[in-house]
Amino acid sequence: MERLNEKANGVYVIALTPFTETGELDLESTDSMVDFYLEKGATGLTILGMMGEAQKLTIAESQTYVERILRRVDGRVPVVAGVSSPGFAQMKALTDMAMDLGCAGVMIAPTSNLRSDQQILTYYKQAVEFIGDVPFVLQDFPLVTNVVIPVSVIQQIVDELPTCVCLKHEDWPGLAKITALRTHSQAKGSRRISILCGNGGMFLPEEMARGADGAMTGFGYPEMMVDVVRHYTSGDQDRAQDLFDAYLPLARYEQQPGHGLAIRKYIMAKRGAIASPTLRKPGGTLSKADITEIERLIARQTKRLEELA
Numbered sequence: 001m002e003r004l005n006e007k008a009n010g011v012y013v014i015a016l017t018p019f020t021e022t023g024e025l026d027l028e029s030t031d032s033m034v035d036f037y038l039e040k041g042a043t044g045l046t047i048l049g050m051m052g053e054a055q056k057l058t059i060a061e062s063q064t065y066v067e068r069i070l071r072r073v074d075g076r077v078p079v080v081a082g083v084s085s086p087g088f089a090q091m092k093a094l095t096d097m098a099m100d101l102g103c104a105g106v107m108i109a110p111t112s113n114l115r116s117d118q119q120i121l122t123y124y125k126q127a128v129e130f131i132g133d134v135p136f137v138l139q140d141f142p143l144v145t146n147v148v149i150p151v152s153v154i155q156q157i158v159d160e161l162p163t164c165v166c167l168k169h170e171d172w173p174g175l176a177k178i179t180a181l182r183t184h185s186q187a188k189g190s191r192r193i194s195i196l197c198g199n200g201g202m203f204l205p206e207e208m209a210r211g212a213d214g215a216m217t218g219f220g221y222p223e224m225m226v227d228v229v230r231h232y233t234s235g236d237q238d239r240a241q242d243l244f245d246a247y248l249p250l251a252r253y254e255q256q257p258g259h260g261l262a263i264r265k266y267i268m269a270k271r272g273a274i275a276s277p278t279l280r281k282p283g284g285t286l287s288k289a290d291i292t293e294i295e296r297l298i299a300r301q302t303k304r305l306e307e308l309a
Contacts, residue, residue: 008165
């Protein structure tokens with residue numbers, strides 16, 4: 001598999017981790033989930049992410065899961081593995097495992113104790129000392145990490161660490177950050193890295209307009225993100241916006257903090273991508289009222305898409 005590089009584009013879906021109703025890894029559903037994502041047009045997969053319940057897996061389970069994903073993907077699209085860890089020794093172990101199995105690169109979020117610009121820069125320099133020449137995605141998600149990475153620091157990381165090939169942009173509000181990074185690279189002639197955006201695709205049309213290359217996030221209907229990126233890239237921004245608008249109420253509902261993963265898994269199970277919507281404990285469950293609301297939103301979404309066809 002070719003390694004991840006600065007030209008990464010399209011939609012790298014943040015993959016779920018399927019579990020059985022008793023909380024065990026569901027490897028058959030892992031296969032069907034991969035098939036589902038690829039059928040919907042994913043250009044890459046990102047595994048062991050924050051919405052993939054990676055923190056609930058043992059090291060052995062993580063290896064089993066990565067092996068299964070890569071075997072099913074069979075080289076058709078690049079796979080990025082999240083390796084964010086409290087310490088660099090664990091990060092290196094996860095990175096070595098993922099890359100030895102055939103991943104294209106890794107994703108690293110900053111630890112929550114970083115406060116100053118210099119601490120952030122030093123952290124990523126030290127991370128690279130441990131993982132070597134492995135290409136990595138810088139995950140900028142201050143709403144979860146509580147670490148705000150200024151544009152100047154991102155640019156310094158890009159300038160000083162050639163293995164930083166992609167920014168997973170999840171700042172909110174953060175559209176100005178995309179504009180500033182693109183303006184800087186054009187004006188200064190510095191290296192242009194890939195920018196793939198998160199937050200469930202909630203701002204995808206605007207992010208594409210600001211210079212993003214696609215999305216690296218999840219949603220129960222990943223084809224929405226695929227179609228928005230495809231139409232926007234081809235120059236049909238109005239079609240991209242119309243499709244986005246059709247899915248927006250459900251995408252908004254799925255973005256509820258602390259509840260979104262349960263909603264996404266319910267939708268994925270309903271669509272036949274996985275067998276069970278179970279979250280491994282600790283994890284929430286949906287009420288009857290929640291499910292009623294989801295079903296109503298799906299029905300309205302279906303109607304809107306029929307009108308657009």
